[in-house]
Amino acid sequence: MSKQRLFIIDTMAMAFRTFYAIRSLSTSSGQPVNAVYGSLLFLWGLIEKERPDYLVFATDSKEQTFRHKLYEAYKANRKEMPEELAAQIPLLFRLFQAMQAPILKEPGLEADDLIGSLVVQKASPQLHCYIVSGDKDFMQLVGPHISLLQPKKGGENAVCELQGVFEKFGCKPSQVIDILALIGDASDNVPGVPGIGDKGAAKLIQEFHSLDGIYANLDKISNKRQRESLEANKDMAYMSKQLVTIHTEHVLHHDLGELRCNPDTALANPELLALMEELEFKQYVDRVRKRLQTLPKSTELTAAQVAERASHLYQLVRTEAELKNFLEIMNHADAIAFDTETTGLDRCSDVPIGASFAVETGEAYYVPLHESHRLVPEEQVKSVIAQVLSRPGVLKIGHNQKFDLQMLTNIGIKVQGPLADTMMAAYLIDPIERSHGLDDCCLRYLHYRKIPTSEILDKNNSMLSAPLDKLTEYACEDADYTLRLYKALRPRLEAMELTTIFETIEMPLVPILAQMEHRGINVDMDILSEISNKLADQAAILEKEIYKAAGETFNINSPKQLQVILFEKLKIHELLGLKRIKKTKSGYSTDVSVLEQMEGHPLPKALLNYRMVTKLKNTYVDSLPQLIHSGTTRIHTSFHQTGTATGRLSSSDPNMQNIPIRSEAGREIRKAFRPSQKDWVIVSADYSQIELRILAALAGDENLKEAFAQGLDIHTATAAKILGVPASDVTPNQRSQAKAINFGIIYGMGPQRLARETGVTMKEAKEFIDRYFTSYPRIRGYIENSIQFAREHEYTRTILGRRRPLKEINNSQDGAGLANAQNIAVNSPVQGSAADLIKKAMIQVQKKLEESRYHAKMLLQVHDELVFECPRTEVEPVMHLIKDAMEHAMDLGVPLKVEVGFGDNWLEAH
Numbered sequence: 001m002s003k004q005r006l007f008i009i010d011t012m013a014m015a016f017r018t019f020y021a022i023r024s025l026s027t028s029s030g031q032p033v034n035a036v037y038g039s040l041l042f043l044w045g046l047i048e049k050e051r052p053d054y055l056v057f058a059t060d061s062k063e064q065t066f067r068h069k070l071y072e073a074y075k076a077n078r079k080e081m082p083e084e085l086a087a088q089i090p091l092l093f094r095l096f097q098a099m100q101a102p103i104l105k106e107p108g109l110e111a112d113d114l115i116g117s118l119v120v121q122k123a124s125p126q127l128h129c130y131i132v133s134g135d136k137d138f139m140q141l142v143g144p145h146i147s148l149l150q151p152k153k154g155g156e157n158a159v160c161e162l163q164g165v166f167e168k169f170g171c172k173p174s175q176v177i178d179i180l181a182l183i184g185d186a187s188d189n190v191p192g193v194p195g196i197g198d199k200g201a202a203k204l205i206q207e208f209h210s211l212d213g214i215y216a217n218l219d220k221i222s223n224k225r226q227r228e229s230l231e232a233n234k235d236m237a238y239m240s241k242q243l244v245t246i247h248t249e250h251v252l253h254h255d256l257g258e259l260r261c262n263p264d265t266a267l268a269n270p271e272l273l274a275l276m277e278e279l280e281f282k283q284y285v286d287r288v289r290k291r292l293q294t295l296p297k298s299t300e301l302t303a304a305q306v307a308e309r310a311s312h313l314y315q316l317v318r319t320e321a322e323l324k325n326f327l328e329i330m331n332h333a334d335a336i337a338f339d340t341e342t343t344g345l346d347r348c349s350d351v352p353i354g355a356s357f358a359v360e361t362g363e364a365y366y367v368p369l370h371e372s373h374r375l376v377p378e379e380q381v382k383s384v385i386a387q388v389l390s391r392p393g394v395l396k397i398g399h400n401q402k403f404d405l406q407m408l409t410n411i412g413i414k415v416q417g418p419l420a421d422t423m424m425a426a427y428l429i430d431p432i433e434r435s436h437g438l439d440d441c442c443l444r445y446l447h448y449r450k451i452p453t454s455e456i457l458d459k460n461n462s463m464l465s466a467p468l469d470k471l472t473e474y475a476c477e478d479a480d481y482t483l484r485l486y487k488a489l490r491p492r493l494e495a496m497e498l499t500t501i502f503e504t505i506e507m508p509l510v511p512i513l514a515q516m517e518h519r520g521i522n523v524d525m526d527i528l529s530e531i532s533n534k535l536a537d538q539a540a541i542l543e544k545e546i547y548k549a550a551g552e553t554f555n556i557n558s559p560k561q562l563q564v565i566l567f568e569k570l571k572i573h574e575l576l577g578l579k580r581i582k583k584t585k586s587g588y589s590t591d592v593s594v595l596e597q598m599e600g601h602p603l604p605k606a607l608l609n610y611r612m613v614t615k616l617k618n619t620y621v622d623s624l625p626q627l628i629h630s631g632t633t634r635i636h637t638s639f640h641q642t643g644t645a646t647g648r649l650s651s652s653d654p655n656m657q658n659i660p661i662r663s664e665a666g667r668e669i670r671k672a673f674r675p676s677q678k679d680w681v682i683v684s685a686d687y688s689q690i691e692l693r694i695l696a697a698l699a700g701d702e703n704l705k706e707a708f709a710q711g712l713d714i715h716t717a718t719a720a721k722i723l724g725v726p727a728s729d730v731t732p733n734q735r736s737q738a739k740a741i742n743f744g745i746i747y748g749m750g751p752q753r754l755a756r757e758t759g760v761t762m763k764e765a766k767e768f769i770d771r772y773f774t775s776y777p778r779i780r781g782y783i784e785n786s787i788q789f790a791r792e793h794e795y796t797r798t799i800l801g802r803r804r805p806l807k808e809i810n811n812s813q814d815g816a817g818l819a820n821a822q823n824i825a826v827n828s829p830v831q832g833s834a835a836d837l838i839k840k841a842m843i844q845v846q847k848k849l850e851e852s853r854y855h856a857k858m859l860l861q862v863h864d865e866l867v868f869e870c871p872r873t874e875v876e877p878v879m880h881l882i883k884d885a886m887e888h889a890m891d892l893g894v895p896l897k898v899e900v901g902f903g904d905n906w907l908e909a910h
Contacts, residue, residue: 003128003345004453006054006259007046007149008115010133011103014039015092017134017151019085027280032084036091037281042151043099044284046132047263051435054127054454055261056118056254057096058104058111067110067243091279098272100265102254109250112137116246119146122256124461125345126453130159137185137244139165140176162626166618170202172626178211181241190243191236195229199555211241257454264443268292314476316468317367318375323384326357326365330388333359335395335420337483338388340404341463341475347406347517349631353464354471355385355408356479361487364476369411373468382411390416399423399438399482402641405514417511422482424506425489427642428498432805436642442481445488451477501802505836506641508843512858513639513649520634521859521867522676524905528621531668535617538665542610549603556610562590565603572601612663620659620669627654634676639861646828647802647835649861656862661910670907675869681902683856683875684909685882687838687864688897689714692742694833697892698799699782703775708894715739721775722768733758741772745779746830748823783826790825798832799892837896838864841889848885854878867906875902 018038025034047055096103104114115138119129123145130149131138138148139160148160158164165172169179182201184192196204204221208214214221215234221227230237266272268291276284317326330336337358344350353370367385368374374381389396389408394416398404401421408415426436426445433444442448456474458465466474493499547553550570554561566572567588573581578597582589592611598604627635635654643650651657660666675682692714696704707717712727719738720727730738737758741749744757751765760768773780790796791810795803806828809821842861849856856870856878866886870878879900886898903909 003126004053005050005128005130006056006119006122006256007050007052007130007132007261008104008118009043009055009057010111010115010131010135010138011057011059011092011096012111013133013135014042014151015085015089018042019082019088031091031279032087033091033279033281035085035088036095036279039092040095040281040284043095044267044287046157047099047261047266049434050130051263051440052130052261054256054259055099055101055266056104056259057101058114058118060111061105061107061109064108070239070242094275098269098275099267100269101261102258104252104254106250106253113247113250114252116141116248117250117252120248121252125350126457126461127256136168137176137180137246139168140173140180140244140246141248142173163619163623166623167615169198169205170614170618171205175205175210177241177245178205178214180244181211181237182214184240185244188243190240191233192240193229193233193237195225197555198557200226211237256457256459257452260452260454262449264291312362312364312476312480314363314473314480315365316472317365318373320376320380323367323376323381326367327384327387329359329365330357331391333394335359335397335483336388337397337479337486338404339398339475339478339482340407341471341478342407343462343464345403347403347410348520348629348636349410350407351410352407354475356475357388358476358479358483361480361484364480366472366475368468370464372464373471382413386413389413392416393418395420397422397482397486399441399478399485402510402514402517405511406518409514409518415511417507418503419507419510420486420502421507421510422485422489424510424641425486425493425502428502428506428802429489429492429496430805431642431645431647431803438478438482438485441485446481446484448481450481496803497801498803501800501836505800505839505843509641509839512842512846513641516858516860517636517638519857519859520629520632520636521869522633522674523624523628523635524672524674525625525628527672527674527905528624528669531672532617532621534668535613535621535665538613539610539617542606542613545606546603546610549601549606556607559590562607563587566590566598570601570603572598572604576600613665616660616663616665616669620654620666624654624669624672637860644835645804646831647798647804647839648831649835649839651862656860659862667907667910670910671905673867673906674904677869677871679872680869681872681875681904682906682909683868683870683879683882683900683902684906685866685868685879685886685898685900686910687834687841687886688899690834690837690864690896691746691830693892693894693896694799694830694837695746695779695782697894698829698833699776699778701776701778701782704779705894711895711897715742718742718772718775722771737768741769745772745783746827748819748826786829787822787825790821796825796828796832798829798836799890800833800836802832802836804828804832834864837890838866841886842866844885844889845882848881849878852877852881854881856882865910867909870902 015035019035022034022038025037026032093103104118106114115131119131119141123129123143125145127145129146131141131146132149132151134150142148142161142165148164150158150160152158162173165176169176171179179201182193182196182204183198184190204214208217214230218227218230221230268288273285273288273292276288317323339356340352341354342350342352354366354368354373356364356366358364367381369378369381371378395418396415397420399422401419405415422441423436426441439450442450451474456463456466456471463471493502543556546556550565554565556562573588576598581597582591582594588594592608595604595608599608624635629636637651637656638653640650640652659669673682693708696708703721707714715735715738716727716730719730719734722738723730723734737754737760740754740757744753751762751769754760754769755762755765758765786796790806794807794810795805797803806821806824808817809825838861842858845866846858854870854874854877856868856874858866858868860867866882868878868882879902883898883900887896901909
């Protein structure tokens with residue numbers, strides 16, 4: 001079972017947004033179409049990029065709702081819809097129909113309540129729901145399986161999860177309703193409590209936890225104005241709470257299966273083509289036609305597929321005789337495809353309800369494990385499955401095998417390699433492709449539409465209530481088509497020279513990551529609470545500094561108010577003589593880059609510190625406890641092998657790569673990560689300047705390689721070489737300049753950025769870069785050769801042969817796009833080679849640990865660092881083992897250096 005995704009579109013929010021984003025667009029007959037075109041642009045990008053499993057639109061009805069009855073002035077101040085937009089609404093609904101997606105609309109209900117009911121009732125560990133809207137009210141619904149996807153300018157989308165709610169409101173999603181009840185909503189004419197804004201509401205909820213808590217403790221509110229307003233407007237506050245509460249209990253008239261989306265036909269079907277022609281969207285007419293020509297006829301079963309399904313041999317294995325026959329067949333196979341059907345997706349607590357197997361295409365077997373399906377004792381079934389999957393030397397083929405390995409581990413079954421994962425094969429062939437799920441891969445490579453998972457799941461997202469014959473068909477098809485997919489992808493891997501990466505790096509890593517995720521890492525709640533309190537105190541001190549520097553109090557989190565303070569009242573940019581300040585449509589920007597330009601003034605400096613402190617508190621410290629597994633009391637991050645184009649591992653829940661390490665306050669968070677056993681320690685091993693060492697190897701630059709061979713401080717050595725002075729004469733500022741160019745050169749750093757980062761003039765920065773290339777002549781050659789290789793082949797390649805497609809290097813329509821493609825051509829081989837190296841290191845370290853019989857366990861991989869826990873009595877030999885394995889993971893012709901440390905927590909170890 002793989003996690004599926006449902007996207008529900010807040011229709012009118014999208015219509016208004018696109019209407020105002022694109023102006024003055026109409027057909028030759030004068031029909032305005034700007035909102036339709038903008039919506040098409042957005043939806044096309046969403047479907048093409050995200051490839052949703054389910055897609056649905058929600059809209060309001062014309063009838064009044066219970067909110068109007070509760071408060072006559074509800075939405076009373078809303079302006080009439082512009083005539084040009086109203087004229088496009090029927091066209092918008094035709095667009096949704098042409099994209100083959102249903103529309104939720106119920107008399108007397110707002111879209112918000114339909115959306116809330118759908119996601120709350122359908123979200124589960126098997127189905128993640130994305131609410132597509134910029135409306136902050138939906139943050140009250142955000143949870144482990146519900147996210148808010150917020151469209152942003154420039155075609156980008158921001159996904160708001162628990163951390164995002166903390167950043168916006170400083171509270172949990174369940175408290176958003178109380179925040180909104182206090183501040184009200186001008187757009188809907190929700191009154192709230194007069195005199196209480198975003199900041200005041202957040203503070204009150206943080207202190208008293210809820211609206212009820214506030215009114216139970218009015219005497220403790222020191223702000224007299226707030227206290228009196230709350231006392232005078234209690235009824236208004238509770239009425240506002242009713243108005244902003246999204247109702248989630250409505251009965252919906254659509255089964256999940258009716259919301260199914262086929263991304264290919266959503267963007268290519270005759271109805272959509274006809275609409276595009278009618279609306280005169282010539283670019284999309286061409287796109288739809290091109291897709292129709294290449295689209296496999298996979299949404300409806302072809303006659304050949306119907307015949308194929310009728311001719312296959314899918315067998316249920318339940319009796320002793322059937323198990324014996326099944327085992328005999330498996331014992332004569334040299335390759336076995338397998339898959340599990342499970343009770344859920346929790347890698348620590350869910351278990352398989354059965355497993356399917358295939359050794360010949362068109363033939364498969366389903367072996368049920370659940371008591372309601374099997375006819376023999378569970379231990380007997382498990383013993384047979386264990387025998388099949390533990391045969392040494394037999395290739396075990398799966399799709400997303402990490403998950404299957406974890407599920408089988410939960411019932412005591414260990415899979416013996418070698419392994420072949422078709423998800424990993426598809427990823428290596430095209431790492432740019434977003435979706436590598438089994439259904440999508442079968443469509444892409446086999447032109448075959450599998451049985452949708454929705455046909456097997458009941459309303460509780462369980463498979464157990466499905467008829468056993470239907471479940472058998474579904475499960476066997478998974479194993480059968482995994483085998484077919486492997487046979488289709490294996491020749492492609494060989495033709496692209498990717499078998500070495502596949503067999504020696506990605507596949508051996510799968511069981512290691514499965515174990516790391518299953519193991520998790522211990523987090524000390526008391527330390528997190530202590531850090532949270534400390535950060536709260538720091539934020540309070542910084543608030544006072546900000547108000548003092550500004551000369552007044554204001555909403556620190558309001559860009560509009562901040563603009564007025566910085567650029568109209570204090571005119572800090574003029575005081576500092578800054579000529580170029582980034583602008584937005586509403587005026588000067590107040591983002592980090594602008595504040596950093598103005599750090600010479602105490603206010604921007606305090607603001608930057610305040611943002612850092614509040615982000616650390618809300619995004620990390622206060623959200624980590626919510627990710628602790630109730631059954632294991634540990635955090636189990638998910639590692640993704642297919643998450644990046646370069647091959648780098650990524651992680652989520654939490655994203656360990658994003659835990660800050662550059663600021664002192666950020667590093668404090670690592671104190672909370674501690675060993676799980678008494679007299680154990682955390683060990684950290686980190687590659688030193690690995691990308692620079694790989695750059696030296698790729699470029700073959702003898703000067704750079706020699707500096708590493710001699711163990712010199714590379715930045716001091718670079719500065720000395722560029723300036724023609726002894727290393728002892730290099731100043732800290734000169735070393736800083738060299739460090740910036742050392743790390744920035746592969747990311748396209750030019751004179752402007754170097755000048756900005758180091759404080760030198762543009763002329764000095766240009767001279768510094770010129771001397772850099774003179775000192776390291778092979779680096780310039782590497783850059784030029786990398787770009788030329790990418791142009792000729794339309795991909796980049798790492799030292800070990802990993803590919804990253806780069807077709808845009810020959811297709812970019814603008815200078816910025818071309819420059820970005822050229823930067824990728826230069827840095828992707830470096831990043832990809834670093835990814836290959838850390839993966840090889842993980843495999844080597846794990847192998848050495850298993851051979852040594854030490855008790856150390858690998859816990860995390862973060863950038864170029866590996867984190868372990870180990871008995872204190874084994875620290876010295878384990879550290880030596882890890883360092884040796886990592887430093888000899890690959891022979892680059894440049895010495896690799898690994899810094900290893902240990903301590904009672906991650907911070908001490910690092």
